Amino acid sequence: MKKQVLFAAILAGLLLASVVFAVARPKDEDSESSTEAETTETETTPAETQPTSGETAAETTGTSAIEDADRIYRGFLLDCNYTVLMENQDTMRCITEKYQSSLGNVLDSYQSQALSLDKSFEEVLRIKNEKSFRSDNGHLMGESVVLTLDAELQNNIYTYLEQNNIVGSVTILEADGKVRTLVSYPSYNANADYSEMNLSPDATYNACVSPACPGSTFKMLSAVVGAANGFTEFDDPGYLEALDISNWDCNRKAYDKPIHRTLREAFRVSSNCFFAEMFYELGADKVSDALDKYFCYSQPIACDFVTINNSIKLDSNANLSRAGFGQRNNISPLYIAMCANEVVTGTMTVPYIGEKVVDTRTLEDIQTLTKPQTLCTIPSELTEAVKGGMSDVAADLKLTVPEGVQLYCKTGTAEISDDDSKNDLHYIVATCTDAEASVEKTKTVVFQYANSPNQYASGDAKHLQAILNMLYQ
Numbered sequence: 041m042k043k044q045v046l047f048a049a050i051l052a053g054l055l056l057a058s059v060v061f062a063v064a065r066p067k068d069e070d071s072e073s074s075t076e077a078e079t080t081e082t083e084t085t086p087a088e089t090q091p092t093s094g095e096t097a098a099e100t101t102g103t104s105a106i107e108d109a110d111r112i113y114r115g116f117l118l119d120c121n122y123t124v125l126m127e128n129q130d131t132m133r134c135i136t137e138k139y140q141s142s143l144g145n146v147l148d149s150y151q152s153q154a155l156s157l158d159k160s161f162e163e164v165l166r167i168k169n170e171k172s173f174r175s176d177n178g179h180l181m182g183e184s185v186v187l188t189l190d191a192e193l194q195n196n197i198y199t200y201l202e203q204n205n206i207v208g209s210v211t212i213l214e215a216d217g218k219v220r221t222l223v224s225y226p227s228y229n230a231n232a233d234y235s236e237m238n239l240s241p242d243a244t245y246n247a248c249v250s251p252a253c254p255g256s257t258f259k260m261l262s263a264v265v266g267a268a269n270g271f272t273e274f275d276d277p278g279y280l281e282a283l284d285i286s287n288w289d290c291n292r293k294a295y296d297k298p299i300h301r302t303l304r305e306a307f308r309v310s311s312n313c314f315f316a317e318m319f320y321e322l323g324a325d326k327v328s329d330a331l332d333k334y335f336c337y338s339q340p341i342a343c344d345f346v347t348i349n350n351s352i353k354l355d356s357n358a359n360l361s362r363a364g365f366g367q368r369n370n371i372s373p374l375y376i377a378m379c380a381n382e383v384v385t386g387t388m389t390v391p392y393i394g395e396k397v398v399d400t401r402t403l404e405d406i407q408t409l410t411k412p413q414t415l416c417t418i419p420s421e422l423t424e425a426v427k428g429g430m431s432d433v434a435a436d437l438k439l440t441v442p443e444g445v446q447l448y449c450k451t452g453t454a455e456i457s458d459d460d461s462k463n464d465l466h467y468i469v470a471t472c473t474d475a476e477a478s479v480e481k482t483k484t485v486v487f488q489y490a491n492s493p494n495q496y497a498s499g500d501a502k503h504l505q506a507i508l509n510m511l512y513q
């Protein structure tokens with residue numbers, strides 16, 4: 041009888057220990073990651089640690105011991121140099137501390153419509169790693185993804201924008217489609233508690249992928265439209281009174297005598313009248329057809345991290361004319377970079393940011409995620425004038441690059457408000473290539489500056505020079 045009592049006591053102790061073990065298991069990473077969440081053995085996260093939104097700031101849910109053992113936690117996100125950018129810290133999904141702000145509005149998502157690479161590649165990150173691998177916390181890990189991003193370059197550029205209080209963005213896109221930076225300042229500390237944040241509107245989205253008025257950078261596209269339709273010269277009056285459009289060096293006042301301009305010269309001096317008259321004479325149908333044929337302008341462009349959508353207003357003579365110099369259009373800096381690469385190389389490629397899947401334990405390659413995909417092409421005879429004009433602009437800006445690198449540039453000043461007290465939106469585009477303008481050796485930097493103290497974007501060239509120095513250091 042004593043043996044039976046003793047056995048019953050031991051059995052009760054074992055059952056109690058199993059309950060304690062189940063309760064003590066680590067909390068789950070997030071509730072949306074598994075369909076096995078139907079369980080009664082759950083543990084809630086203390087209220088003081090729960091964020092108001094955003095899974096990066098630790099949206100957590102409890103699980104039973106059995107359920108947690110089978111759950112697949114996301115693998116690493118790494119940059120092109122295999123630097124870890126995002127990982128699991130206990131039940132939180134965190135950005136590596138060094139990059140928590142510079143990559144906050146790239147990897148994370150404060151708002152559901154914002155850019156979040158962690159969500160873009162979540163399906164792959166949750167595939168069970170080929171070589172069974174558990175984290176220090178005992179979590180079963182998924183595969184990892186190597187991105188095309190250069191985190192060190194991204195961080196250095198972000199720091200420069202921050203130190204100089206430049207609200208804007210820096211997009212660097214290689215002509216084969218690899219995205220190297222998507223710097224958007226200001227950003228936010230993606231590892232912080234969202235409920236304690238007081239963010240400016242500029243910090244809640246990524247300006248590199250957000251459509252905005254492009255100003256005269258759109259003249260890269262307009263010049264190709266003109267060349268394709270035989271509009272290659274024009275007597276520029278300086279002011280088109282009927283449309284109330286003037287050049288930057290005229291304030292609603294015509295030149296004493298019209299200036300005869302070629303397409304290349306009009307591009308170099310950024311004549312609004314030239315490109316306004318071009319679109320007006322060609323008409324909406326010819327403009328739309330050329331933009332779609334050579335730049336895939338009106339079609340949604342699906343990338344692995346964002347869908348690019350452009351818009352343009354051609355519904356009246358006034359809008360049609362102003363669209364010629366980029367004042368009735370909305371395109372992102374990323375798309376501007378795509379167009380600049382195409383003008384220089386003749387080929388437009390779909391941007392991508394997921395390069396390959398690797399083993400989380402060994403970082404050995406498992407598979408390639410993306411291969412370059414050509415969208416459209418431009419015959420070289422249609423880009424001769426615009427390339428010549430971009431080369432002239434680069435010389436005028438007095439930018440320097442390493443020996444052997446050829447530079448093509450365009451500036452743009454977009455009037456985004458009728459309120460004179462508000463800043464225009466400035467751009468400088470710089471495409472760097474080799475003597476052959478090969479796709480493999482070409483990349484474009486798009487510098488966007490929303491709060492510039494200068495009247496025109498050309499006055500911001502020193503900042504672009506600093507960025508080029510970082511790119512080639």
